[in-house]
Amino acid sequence: MRSLLTRRSFMKKTSAGLTGAALAAVATGSPHANAAGNSNKLALLGGTPVRAKPFDFTWPIFDENEEKALLKALRSRNWCCLKGSAVYDFEKEFAKAMGVRHCVLSNGGTTALSASLHCLGVGPGDEVITTPNTFIATINVICNAHALPVFVDIDPDTGSIDANLIEDAITEHTKVILPVHLSGFPADIETIMAVAEKHKIPVIEDACQSVFAEVNGKKVGTFGTTGCISFQEWKSLVCGEGGAILGNDEELMRRCAAFVNNGRDPMNTRRGYPFPGSNHRMTEFQAAVLTEQFRRFKKQDKVRQKNGKYVERELARIPGLRPRKAYSEDTRFTYVTFEMDYDKQQFNDVPASRFAEALRAEGVPARGGERTYSRGCHKEGMLEEHLNSRAFAASFSKARLKMYRESLRLPIIDNVRLGGKEKLSIEGKIVLLGSKNNIDDIVEAFAKVAKNADKLI
Numbered sequence: 412m413r414s415l416l417t418r419r420s421f422m423k424k425t426s427a428g429l430t431g432a433a434l435a436a437v438a439t440g441s442p443h444a445n446a447a448g449n450s451n452k453l454a455l456l457g458g459t460p461v462r463a464k465p466f467d468f469t470w471p472i473f474d475e476n477e478e479k480a481l482l483k484a485l486r487s488r489n490w491c492c493l494k495g496s497a498v499y500d501f502e503k504e505f506a507k508a509m510g511v512r513h514c515v516l517s518n519g520g521t522t523a524l525s526a527s528l529h530c531l532g533v534g535p536g537d538e539v540i541t542t543p544n545t546f547i548a549t550i551n552v553i554c555n556a557h558a559l560p561v562f563v564d565i566d567p568d569t570g571s572i573d574a575n576l577i578e579d580a581i582t583e584h585t586k587v588i589l590p591v592h593l594s595g596f597p598a599d600i601e602t603i604m605a606v607a608e609k610h611k612i613p614v615i616e617d618a619c620q621s622v623f624a625e626v627n628g629k630k631v632g633t634f635g636t637t638g639c640i641s642f643q644e645w646k647s648l649v650c651g652e653g654g655a656i657l658g659n660d661e662e663l664m665r666r667c668a669a670f671v672n673n674g675r676d677p678m679n680t681r682r683g684y685p686f687p688g689s690n691h692r693m694t695e696f697q698a699a700v701l702t703e704q705f706r707r708f709k710k711q712d713k714v715r716q717k718n719g720k721y722v723e724r725e726l727a728r729i730p731g732l733r734p735r736k737a738y739s740e741d742t743r744f745t746y747v748t749f750e751m752d753y754d755k756q757q758f759n760d761v762p763a764s765r766f767a768e769a770l771r772a773e774g775v776p777a778r779g780g781e782r783t784y785s786r787g788c789h790k791e792g793m794l795e796e797h798l799n800s801r802a803f804a805a806s807f808s809k810a811r812l813k814m815y816r817e818s819l820r821l822p823i824i825d826n827v828r829l830g831g832k833e834k835l836s837i838e839g840k841i842v843l844l845g846s847k848n849n850i851d852d853i854v855e856a857f858a859k860v861a862k863n864a865d866k867l868i
C-alpha cells in the first residue's frame with residue numbers, strides 16, 4: 412500500500428477484514444499508512460481533496476414513470492380522490508407494506524398527527540407527553556388542539572425522548588404520549604409502549620422522518636395506537652406534500668378518515684357529515700407520484716441499508732467514532748441522516764464542527780455538532796403565544812400555566828455540556844445511494860481527517 416489514496420485499489424484486492432485493518436491502520440497513523448506528497452495533507456490546509464467532484468445532490472429523483480403517472484392522473488380528469496382511485500389504492504398498498512390493517516392518507520404529516528390527536532379526543536385542558544427535540548410540527552398540532560405539550564428530557568446518547576422519564580411526567584390530564592423517531596433512528600419505542608400500556612394511555616408515533624425503520628422486525632409507526640408518516644419532499648419517500656396515518660383500531664381509523672374528509676363517514680359517504688373534520692385530503696396527483704416513488708423507495712432503501720451498514724462498520728474502526736446507540740439489538744436504522752457519535756477527546760479536542768469542515772474540504776458533505784433540533788421546541792416563541800391566548804386562558808387555570816412555565820427547564824437538552832453529545836452526520840438519504848467509489852470516498856475522507864486531526868487545532 413503506497414499511500415492513503417491508493418487504498419481503494421488495495422481494498423479491491425483484499426478481504427473485508429483486511430480492509431478494516433487497513434483503515435484502522437490509516438486512522439491510527441500506523442507505519443503502513445505512509446504520507447505521500449500533497450494527497451495526505453488535509454485539503455482544508457492546502458492538500459489534494461479525496462474527491463475532486465462534489466456529490467450529486469439531486470433530490471427528489473424521478474423518471475418517465477412518475478411523468479407518465481402524473482399525466483395519467485391529469486388526463487383522467489379525476490384530480491380529487493373522491494373521484495379517482497390512486498389515493499385509496501395506495502392506502503391499501505401502504506397499509507400492507509407497513510404491516511397494519513388501516514392507512515389513511517392526508518395532505519401532510521402535520522395533518523396526520525392533527526387527525527390522530529383530534530380523533531383520540533385530545534382537547535382543551537389536556538396534556539400530551541412529547542419530546543423537545545423534534546421538528547416544530549409535532550408541537551404545533553398539540554398546541555393547536557389547545558392542549559399542553561409536556562416535554563420530557565432527552566437521552567443524551569441519542570437525542571430521543573428518555574423513555575425512563577415518561578412515567579414521572581404522567582398526570583391525571585395526560586391524554587396521549589407522542590414520541591418521535593428522528594431521521595430514521597427509532598426512539599425507545601418498546602419501553603414507551605410498556606409505560607403507556609401500564610397506564611392505559613394511547614400512543615401516537617411521529618414516524619414522519621423514519622418510514623421503514625424497524626425495532627425487532629416491526630416498523631416504527633405501527634407500535635402505537637396510531638403512527639404518522641410524512642411524504643414531504645425532504646423525506647425519504649416523497650410526493651411533494653403528503654402524510655399517512657397508520658393503525659389497527661377500525662373505529663378510530665374510520666374517524667381519522669372522516670377527519671381528513673370534512674367529517675364524511677368512509678363506511679357510508681351518503682350519511683352526511685356525522686363526524687368532526689376538515690379537508691386534509693391528498694390529491695390524485697400526489698398519490699400518483701407517491702405510488703411510483705414507493706417502488707423507487709423500496710429499492711433505494713435496500714441500497715441505503717447496505718451502504719449505511721458498510722460505512723458505519725468501517726468508520727467504527729476509527730477510535731472516537733461510534734455508531735448511534737440502538738435501543739434493541741435488532742434495530743433497523745434507515746440512515747435518512749447518517750450519524751456517528753464523535754468523541755472529541757480522541758481527536759485532540761477538535762470540535763465535531765471543525766472535523767466536519769475538514770471533511771467538506773475533502774469533498775464529503777458532512778455536518779458536525781449536536782442534536783438535530785438542538786435549541787429544543789420548549790424554547791420556541793410560539794409556545795408563549797399559545798400560553799397567552801384566549802383559548803389557553805379558558806382551558807387552564809393561571810396556577811397550572813405558571814407551573815407549566817416552570818417545568819420548561821430540562822437539564823439535559825438545556826445544558827450543552829450534558830446534552831451536547833457531538834456527532835458527525837451526512838445526508839444519508841442521498842449520499843448513501845452513491846456508487847461503491849463514492850461510498851469508499853466517504854470512508855477514505857474520514858480516515859484522512861482522523862489521522863490528521865491534530866493539525867486542525
Ligand SMILES: Cc1ncc(COP(=O)(O)O)c(C=O)c1O
Nearest residue numbers: 519520521546548549619641643
Ligand atoms: C418529526 C416531524 N414531524 C412532523 C412533520 C410534519 O410533516 P409534514 O411536513 O408532512 O406536514 C415533520 C416534517 O418535517 C417532521 O420532521
